Amino acid sequence: MVDTVSALGLTIVIPTKDLAGMLQYCLEHLQRALKVASQFEPCVVVVDNATEIPLLEKDLPSSSSPVHLIRFDIPASFAEANNTAIRRYPNAYYLLLNNNVLLAESALADMQRLLEESPNAGLCGTRLISPDGTIQHAGIVFGPGDIGPYHVSRGQPSALVSRLNGEFQAVTGACLLIRQSAWDDLGGLSGEFAFGLDDIDFCLRARQKGWRVCCSCRTDSLHCESMTRGSDKPDKRARRVFMNTWRGRYAIDGQG
Amino acid sequence: MKLSCIIHTRNSDETLDKALDSVAWADEIIVVDMESTDSTRAIAAKYTQRILSTPIVPRVDGIRQQFLAEARHDWIFVLDSDEYLAADAQANVTTLLEQYGTRYDAFAIPRFNSIAGQIMRGSGWYPAPQIRLFRKGTVRWPDANHQLPEVITGRLLELEPPACLHIHHRNYEDLRHFIRKQLDYALNDRYEPDPATFDFSSYIARAYQNLATHQDTKHDGDLSHALATVMAWDAVMRGLIHWDSLSPKPPLAMLTGLPVAAGNVPLWRIRFKKWLGSRRSTRFVLHSVMYRMGWLSRGVRKTLSR
Numbered sequence: 238m239v240d241t242v243s244a245l246g247l248t249i250v251i252p253t254k255d256l257a258g259m260l261q262y263c264l265e266h267l268q269r270a271l272k273v274a275s276q277f278e279p280c281v282v283v284v285d286n287a288t289e290i291p292l293l294e295k296d297l298p299s300s301s302s303p304v305h306l307i308r309f310d311i312p313a314s315f316a317e318a319n320n321t322a323i324r325r326y327p328n329a330y331y332l333l334l335n336n337n338v339l340l341a342e343s344a345l346a347d348m349q350r351l352l353e354e355s356p357n358a359g360l361c362g363t364r365l366i367s368p369d370g371t372i373q374h375a376g377i378v379f380g381p382g383d384i385g386p387y388h389v390s391r392g393q394p395s396a397l398v399s400r401l402n403g404e405f406q407a408v409t410g411a412c413l414l415i416r417q418s419a420w421d422d423l424g425g426l427s428g429e430f431a432f433g434l435d436d437i438d439f440c441l442r443a444r445q446k447g448w449r450v451c452c453s454c455r456t457d458s459l460h461c462e463s464m465t466r467g468s469d470k471p472d473k474r475a476r477r478v479f480m481n482t483w484r485g486r487y488a489i490d491g492q493g
Numbered sequence: 494m495k496l497s498c499i500i501h502t503r504n505s506d507e508t509l510d511k512a513l514d515s516v517a518w519a520d521e522i523i524v525v526d527m528e529s530t531d532s533t534r535a536i537a538a539k540y541t542q543r544i545l546s547t548p549i550v551p552r553v554d555g556i557r558q559q560f561l562a563e564a565r566h567d568w569i570f571v572l573d574s575d576e577y578l579a580a581d582a583q584a585n586v587t588t589l590l591e592q593y594g595t596r597y598d599a600f601a602i603p604r605f606n607s608i609a610g611q612i613m614r615g616s617g618w619y620p621a622p623q624i625r626l627f628r629k630g631t632v633r634w635p636d637a638n639h640q641l642p643e644v645i646t647g648r649l650l651e652l653e654p655p656a657c658l659h660i661h662h663r664n665y666e667d668l669r670h671f672i673r674k675q676l677d678y679a680l681n682d683r684y685e686p687d688p689a690t691f692d693f694s695s696y697i698a699r700a701y702q703n704l705a706t707h708q709d710t711k712h713d714g715d716l717s718h719a720l721a722t723v724m725a726w727d728a729v730m731r732g733l734i735h736w737d738s739l740s741p742k743p744p745l746a747m748l749t750g751l752p753v754a755a756g757n758v759p760l761w762r763i764r765f766k767k768w769l770g771s772r773r774s775t776r777f778v779l780h781s782v783m784y785r786m787g788w789l790s791r792g793v794r795k796t797l798s799r
Contacts, residue, residue, distance in 0.1 A: 284580075287655070287656060289655055290612050290614060291605055291612055291661065293607065293610065293612065295610060307580045308579040308580055308661065309579055309580055309581045310579040310581060310582070310585060310656070310657065310658055310659045311581055311585060311656045311657065311658075312656060313581060317581075321580055321581075
């Protein structure tokens with residue numbers, strides 16, 4: 238348990254299942270990014286989400302700070318994994334990080350700067366690319382009708398997409414920096430979205446409470462997205478649950 | 494349904510915090526301490542007021558049995574001080590009791606054992622179900638060391654890995670620790686006092702069997718060789734310790750015992766044991782059938798209906 242919350246304490250939550258090799262590189266890149274973002278006092282929490290052979294603390298690389306491990310025996314939802322970790326290790330900032338994201342060196346520092354510049358920005362995502370060099374995430378926009386939320390510029394070569402930091406209705410939870418006051422305001426991720434899209438729900442709820450959501454686009458971090466789910470098709474059930482809740486309650490800022 | 498958790502300790506200050514933290518959600522925590530001289534009691538006091546004392550005894554299972562009566566609630570979880578539960582244990586236990594609590598009295602929970610910094614996956618080590626969650630009064634431990642208790646009613650549900658409640662056990666830091674503990678258990682075990690029943694070759698046979706059934710390099714690598722060798726050695730040592738405790742001493746007949754014993758373990762039995770490795774529940778199913786057919790201890794039934 239973290240007893241005192243320092244002004245720049247950062248809890249990094251990495252839920253992981255069965256990708257032990259990937260996790261090692263994820264943690265190594267995280268350590269590098271933390272070195273650049275040295276203003277933070279980091280607390281790394283790995284949530285072992287029912288990995289077949291449980292992870293052991295001693296097998297996780299940790300250069301500066303100790304890595305805490307939380308074990309689930311039965312796979313928990315993304316929301317539950319993150320909420321449990323954050324309940325245990327409260328801090329001034331939270332970073333939700335997927336185990337298949339390799340952070341760019343200055344990604345974390347850039348995200349923090351964005352939040353610092355505008356006090357009413359509560360959440361900040363970052364630009365992610367796929368292994369083939371195309372955009373995986375650079376903000377999420379919403380199309381009309383049944384289209385709903387989708388990743389803007391997805392599949393375009395990264396070099397062709399503007400590096401201007403942007404403001405969006407939603408960003409991905411694969412790598413998401415959150416201010417504690419925003420997290421507490423919303424009571425964490427919602428467990429209703431058991432099949433996904435809980436990150437978008439989180440962003441939309443944040444905006445309802447007056448928090449701005451931004452995306453740092455200066456750097457490209459690598460996101461090996463399809464590795465975890467085995468497919469990069471969005472889950473149909475997730476979409477149905479999401480649309481039932483949110484249809485008509487977001488602005489249409491995407492294409493028809 | 495309310496739950497009492499009983500934790501047995503003896504100089505456990507290194508691991509106890511984690512164990513207690515993982516069951517802090519229980520409705521009642523009872524720590525049964527065996528004359529600890531370190532900070533065990535101070536750590537326990539952070540989590541519970543019910544710290545009971547017991548003198549040091551060589552066999553822990555008898556103590557487990559004795560202190561079951563202290564539980565105030567219907568369901569009991571028995572945890573060792575070097576074990577812990579996962580973060581979702583509360584939800585999983587609650588679900589188990591809600592779903593199966595009326596049909597079963599006890600649950601066999603698979604356990605992850607970590608030996609010399611490695612989590613064991615091979616035969617004999619995993620899932621190695623432990624009967625630790627049960628209704629008060631339905632389970633009886635023999636006076637031994639780390640044996641499975643008897644489920645008096647036979648209504649035992651064995652949980653199916655992988656996605657189920659587990660016990661996480663940090664057993665042994667290294668091989669030396671393992672050898673020391675094995676020898677400790679062997680020296681303190683109870684042995685049949687009648688010299689007429691002593692047969693050294695049966696110990697040798699068990700040594701062969703241990704060697705054959707505990708080797709699983711596919712899952713555990715070289716460590717499984719090492720552990721299987723220790724287990725075989727353990728069987729032989731137990732034979733000698735048993736012999737040493739008898740009076741008058743029967744003949745050891747070791748030289749003739751060796752080859753005879755090897756023949757006593759036919760290959761099919763080893764294969765069967767290996768196959769059975771992950772299917773131990775067969776035994777409990779049999780137990781349950783026998784109970785229902787009325788072949789099993791009528792006295793026990795009476796006790797239950799009372």
